Amino acid sequence: MLIKMQLINELEHDFSVLTSYITSQNSRGLTDINKEMEEYLLPILNVVYKANLINLNKFKYNYPAIDLGDIKSKRCVQITSTSGKTKFDKTIEKFISHNINSTYN
Template identity: 30%
Template sequence: MITRGHLIGEIVDGLTSISQQVSTRCQLGLTDLNRYLEDFFKDYLNEALSLSLVNLNDERSNEPGLDLGDELSSVAFQVTSTKTAQKVNKTLKTTSKRKKVFDEINVLVIGKKQASYQLEQTLSRSFSFTEENIWDVDDLCKKTISLPLDRLQALYELVRRDLARVRIELEIPDEDGNFSTSIDSYVEKIPTPQMSDFKKISRLSKGLCRGIRAHG
């Protein structure tokens, strides 16, 4: 039987490994997060927080300031690997036109957020935005551990199903632009049919025919 502790441990380990991989990319100047990672956290947040977030980049190639939104609950998220106050303030500024749609704006830093933030007061007040609205993966783990068992089970299945693909998407290419692994590494390969030697089959068939005629 899978215990609650086991579920939490696997979920936390999965999220932490993603966070560490993103942090390594950021140290190398690779701060972009692809669509697959946005969708992974969309599904995770929906299950963990009982939301119905959609990827706002479906509406246009790049939604200014926001990545995920639930208009019914009036909650939206910017998913980013950049932890700076400048990034947070820019998110609030570019999101101002969506204020009538979303009452609550959160910034989810995939990695480790700063210890404190100097927020632009005019912008933050207009959204009732405080440092409590800036989350990192540690915050997400804290919000997870107290969830009911059935929700933990669903998150465990999500992480187990998608973690390999997420880590591949975050992999850093070598100097030639090649990746050390691919999704093919996690897919069972179709065995290659082994062709028999036709000459051997032909000789065997002729031998059988001669034997049949000899005893006919």
């Protein structure tokens, strides 16, 4: 139990540092890290969701609404450093207007 808590604390710390770094980079107009995170998080999310997500931006530059998708499970993920209702609403609009909801949930 102690080792598990230590690992959770380390992971929480590492993600906090990463979040701060991304925020700092983005505030200076440096957004390359955002695209890098798609590849970095891909294997982690595949394990967590027991999925076979692929980076859709490799097949179509700036794929609308989502970044990662698994056609078989119909799962999809958007990797973003932007939050808020406006971002959420625009993403849902794109998801529907590009008919992505016919392939992914």
